Amino acid sequence: MEMITLKDVAKQYGDIKALKNISLEVMKGEVFSVIGPNGSGKTTLLRIMAGIEAPTKGTVIFDGEEVDGKNLVKLRRRGTMVFQKTALFNTTVFGNIAYGLKLRQFPQQEIKERVIDALDIVKLHGYEERLTKSLSGGEQQRVALARALVLETDVLFLDEPTANLDPKSVSVIEETITWINRERNTTVVLATHNMYQAETLGNRTMLIINGEISQIGQSKEIFTLPSTQLADFTRVENIFSGISTMRVEGTPIVTLDNGLKIEAAHGSGGRVTLFIRPEDIILSKDRIVSSARNVFAGQIAGIIDLGPLVKLRVDAGREFVVQITKRSFIEMGLNIDSHVFLTFKASSVHVL
Amino acid sequence: MAVETEIVEIAVRTIGVSGAATLLAALWGIPLGIILGLKRFRGRRVIVGFFNAMMGLPAVALGLLLYLLFSQSGPLGFLHLLYTPLAIVLGQAVLITPITVSFTTSTIEAIDPEIKDLATTLGASETEASMAVLKESIGGVLLAVAASFNRAIAELGVAIMVGGNLRGLTRVLTTSIALETTRAELDLGIALTIILLVIVFAVNASVNMLQSKVRSWLWK
Amino acid sequence: MRNKGIGVWFAVIVVTVLVSVLGTTYFFGVGPFEQRRTKLVVSTTTSLYDTGLLDVIEVQFEEQYVIDVYFISAGTGIAIEYAMRGDADLILVHSPLHELVFLEDGYGVCRKIIAYNFFSIVGFAADPANISGTILTQALTRIVDAGREGEVAWVSRGDNSGTHTKEKSLWSIAGFDWNELRNEDWYMESGLGMGKTLLIADEKMAYTLADIGTYLKYYTDGLVSLEVLIEQVPDMINVYSAIAVNKNYNPQANFDAAITFIKYLASTDGQQLLADYGKITYGRSLFFPAVQLLAQNTDPTLTQWIEDYAYFNGEECPVEYQDDHPELYR
Numbered sequence: 027m028e029m030i031t032l033k034d035v036a037k038q039y040g041d042i043k044a045l046k047n048i049s050l051e052v053m054k055g056e057v058f059s060v061i062g063p064n065g066s067g068k069t070t071l072l073r074i075m076a077g078i079e080a081p082t083k084g085t086v087i088f089d090g091e092e093v094d095g096k097n098l099v100k101l102r103r104r105g106t107m108v109f110q111k112t113a114l115f116n117t118t119v120f121g122n123i124a125y126g127l128k129l130r131q132f133p134q135q136e137i138k139e140r141v142i143d144a145l146d147i148v149k150l151h152g153y154e155e156r157l158t159k160s161l162s163g164g165e166q167q168r169v170a171l172a173r174a175l176v177l178e179t180d181v182l183f184l185d186e187p188t189a190n191l192d193p194k195s196v197s198v199i200e201e202t203i204t205w206i207n208r209e210r211n212t213t214v215v216l217a218t219h220n221m222y223q224a225e226t227l228g229n230r231t232m233l234i235i236n237g238e239i240s241q242i243g244q245s246k247e248i249f250t251l252p253s254t255q256l257a258d259f260t261r262v263e264n265i266f267s268g269i270s271t272m273r274v275e276g277t278p279i280v281t282l283d284n285g286l287k288i289e290a291a292h293g294s295g296g297r298v299t300l301f302i303r304p305e306d307i308i309l310s311k312d313r314i315v316s317s318a319r320n321v322f323a324g325q326i327a328g329i330i331d332l333g334p335l336v337k338l339r340v341d342a343g344r345e346f347v348v349q350i351t352k353r354s355f356i357e358m359g360l361n362i363d364s365h366v367f368l369t370f371k372a373s374s375v376h377v378l
Numbered sequence: 379m380a381v382e383t384e385i386v387e388i389a390v391r392t393i394g395v396s397g398a399a400t401l402l403a404a405l406w407g408i409p410l411g412i413i414l415g416l417k418r419f420r421g422r423r424v425i426v427g428f429f430n431a432m433m434g435l436p437a438v439a440l441g442l443l444l445y446l447l448f449s450q451s452g453p454l455g456f457l458h459l460l461y462t463p464l465a466i467v468l469g470q471a472v473l474i475t476p477i478t479v480s481f482t483t484s485t486i487e488a489i490d491p492e493i494k495d496l497a498t499t500l501g502a503s504e505t506e507a508s509m510a511v512l513k514e515s516i517g518g519v520l521l522a523v524a525a526s527f528n529r530a531i532a533e534l535g536v537a538i539m540v541g542g543n544l545r546g547l548t549r550v551l552t553t554s555i556a557l558e559t560t561r562a563e564l565d566l567g568i569a570l571t572i573i574l575l576v577i578v579f580a581v582n583a584s585v586n587m588l589q590s591k592v593r594s595w596l597w598k
Numbered sequence: 599m600r601n602k603g604i605g606v607w608f609a610v611i612v613v614t615v616l617v618s619v620l621g622t623t624y625f626f627g628v629g630p631f632e633q634r635r636t637k638l639v640v641s642t643t644t645s646l647y648d649t650g651l652l653d654v655i656e657v658q659f660e661e662q663y664v665i666d667v668y669f670i671s672a673g674t675g676i677a678i679e680y681a682m683r684g685d686a687d688l689i690l691v692h693s694p695l696h697e698l699v700f701l702e703d704g705y706g707v708c709r710k711i712i713a714y715n716f717f718s719i720v721g722f723a724a725d726p727a728n729i730s731g732t733i734l735t736q737a738l739t740r741i742v743d744a745g746r747e748g749e750v751a752w753v754s755r756g757d758n759s760g761t762h763t764k765e766k767s768l769w770s771i772a773g774f775d776w777n778e779l780r781n782e783d784w785y786m787e788s789g790l791g792m793g794k795t796l797l798i799a800d801e802k803m804a805y806t807l808a809d810i811g812t813y814l815k816y817y818t819d820g821l822v823s824l825e826v827l828i829e830q831v832p833d834m835i836n837v838y839s840a841i842a843v844n845k846n847y848n849p850q851a852n853f854d855a856a857i858t859f860i861k862y863l864a865s866t867d868g869q870q871l872l873a874d875y876g877k878i879t880y881g882r883s884l885f886f887p888a889v890q891l892l893a894q895n896t897d898p899t900l901t902q903w904i905e906d907y908a909y910f911n912g913e914e915c916p917v918e919y920q921d922d923h924p925e926l927y928r
Contacts, residue, residue, distance in 0.1 A: 113492045118597070129500065562815050
């Protein structure tokens with residue numbers, strides 16, 4: 027059963043074609059993820075599906091009803107969206123979460139109960155009276171999520187809900203998305219450019235580039251046979267290309283252009299692209315003896331402070347990006363030019 | 379009359395005149411600013427640009443225009459408004475209207491798309507979404523009012539041109555400061571300046587306090 | 599939700615309207631509700647108003663009459679302009695040339711010479727142009743010569759005030775064309791009031807023409823160190839007159855109150871107040887009473903100076919401009 031169907035939907039802002047003839051179906055009860063680079067039209071697509079914006083041309087069918095001027099407000103209420111840039115009303119957490127319920131004229135007692143439940147789900151128990159301004163970015167986004175899920179709509183639209191958040195909030199939000207889909211059977215449309223998120227959360231994934239559908243299908247299929255197009259724009263750091271040769275054990279070893287050799291657990295021979303997630307790399311001051319197949323010595327070339335986390339650019343023949351916690355960073359007494367070792371397992375190397 | 383009583387009288391008159399001007403400007407300026415901030419219509423950009431430009435209008439130029447308008451031989455001479463406090467009130471209200479309008483418009487423009495989308499997706503109708511935008515804009519609107527009051531109380535040109543600096547009738551703080559300066563009573567001028575600053579700080583501090591009160595009341 | 603929102607705005611608007619209307623009527627309303635006292639608007643020159651003399655006069659006058667006097671002060675040019683536009687009931691100025699035009703054009707009647715004093719040429723004590731002790735024409739010539747040598751400067755009001763008018767007439771007495779002088783480097787025009795012009799002259803160590811009232815105030819308060827170099831010469835006389843706005847020209851004008859005020863200024867009380875003003879603060883009078891002097895010719899030389907400078911066809915106020923008040927001139 028289709029929840030949302032788009033037929034030849036296009037959107038134009040002045041001369042800019044944000045979406046070009048998109049046709050797709052989102053099925054009831056699925057998690058549909060949309061990935062694509064910045065400016066590819068993800069947000070516009072979600073806004074049109076959520077009824078916030080009208081398409082320049084084409085048809086939107088919501089649960090069998092074609093959306094038009096008359097039923098827009100009614101149908102729009104069956105879905106709700108969480109924006110990438112957290113927008114909160116400048117009042118208490120309670121005031122925010124209760125807003126949509128008040129519009130729907132729920133009795134006060136029920137509003138109260140639902141708000142408390144919603145806060146429990148996003149692990150912000152007891153935050154009702156806090157002012158939204160006093161919350162951290164991650165907490166704010168969780169309030170935004172609670173405010174959306176409290177409405178128990180049929181569809182939940184999430185536009186990059188975890189961009190730039192702390193890891194704890196990211197995991198709470200990801201768990202909540204899974205929970206709401208499984209327990210409430212809510213249809214979820216998730217825009218992201220984090221491909222791991224699309225892979226783990228989404229039943230189906232669509233890749234959108236320049237306002238056009240580039241690939242669409244089961245997430246598993248898309249990510250087991252990813253195109254270089256996919257790797258190009260997703261926020262993949264530590265992406266390298268090189269020549270892969272298969273070893274007798276059947277595992278590939280990739281020689282990068284400058285001679286650096288990286289061992290991988292899976293992959294094929296020939297010219298390949300590979301990447302390693304920054305959080306999968308262990309950073310140490312001394313060489314670690316372990317089962318990990320890849321160890322490189324390097325020097326810190328740059329430090330990016332991300333609040334509780336720190337990203338380091340390490341020059342180890344090629345530049346690697348490594349993510350560690352602020353606490354480790356301080357305890358290890360690291361600085362620009364510090365000599366460090368990078369260690370990662372062959373299975374952390376994703377060969378495309 | 380003792381100098382002290384006269385100063386108190388001038389200070390009270392100043393607050394009354396500029397306060398009334400601010401309220402008048404708020405009365406028509408805020409709704410206008412809201413319309414310009416929320417609605418999109420033909421000629422809107424021109425109007426917004428006009429008010430932005432008018433913020434730079436020198437008070438003395440406006441004072442001259444109003445003087446010619448209110449003068450006995452001017453088109454509105456029959457109202458006998460010249461050299462009355464009401465003339466200053468009206469003049470200052472005209473002077474600060476562009477500030478009230480522009481600040482209100484820009485605060486709503488800054489808040490509008492995001493909050494409107496948010497309210498919409500949470501189930502608000504067009505009107506309800508606009509209300510949400512207004513609620514969120516309250517801080518900026520109060521700031522607009524405070525800034526307008528500051529301009530009104532600090533201006534000299536209108537007060538001197540249409541008020542005439544009549545002792546006991548239209549003398550306000552700025553005209554007194556100008557007068558005492560030309561009279562070489564610099565100490566008195568400084569004292570009046572300090573009073574003016576105290577009033578401005580006090581009013582702005584109370585607006586700040588009012589802001590959070592109003593906000594929580596709106597959300598109740 | 600929606601109703602509540604509208605209610606909030608309605609309440610805000612109602613309160614705003616109430617407060618602004620009440621606020622403005624309170625301030626404006628003080629007038630209409632007690633209209634027993636009539637209002638007299640006097641347009642006067644800054645050099646007179648800034649001395650504070652008129653505040654003292656106002657207090658005494660308002661004790662004696664049911665008239666509220668209000669002064670608007672500006673340069674003589676604009677002060678007369680205000681009256682011509684119908685925005686004042688009486689002018690109190692010091693520029694015979696302007697006054698004559700004002701009478702001739704039918705704007706004013708009942709001109710009465712009230713007071714006189716002298717303009718002074720003030721300058722830096724070292725007096726680089728060496729004018730001290732010379733006669734006026736010689737002094738001005740020396741200033742021009744030294745100015746052209748680049749040794750001294752002159753600051754003019756340049757604002758069409760009575761003082762400025764006087765200055766222009768002095769240059770022509772000394773044989774110079776003011777229109778030429780003003781284009782020369784050493785000649786500056788401030789376009790500001792007397793006080794500011796004095797401050798500029800002090801800063802630039804320049805000469806200027808000053809009315810004695812403003813000069814003494816600034817000098818006594820230590821704001822300028824300029825010294826009086828030329829004063830009390832016939833051509834430097836400064837005569838203050840009051841002229842009522844012609845009720846035929848402006849029926850709205852409070853003519854009766856204007857005549858009352860002129861009579862008060864010419865009365866013994868008014869003249870005494872004027873003569874005493876400044877004695878305590880500056881040790882000398884800022885203004886000299888003119889009424890008795892002219893009526894009884896107590897000092898023929900001074901009378902002659904005033905007549906030469908400020909009389910029209912040998913009269914203080916020619917009969918065609920006396921309206922129905924010849925008693926003013928007896």
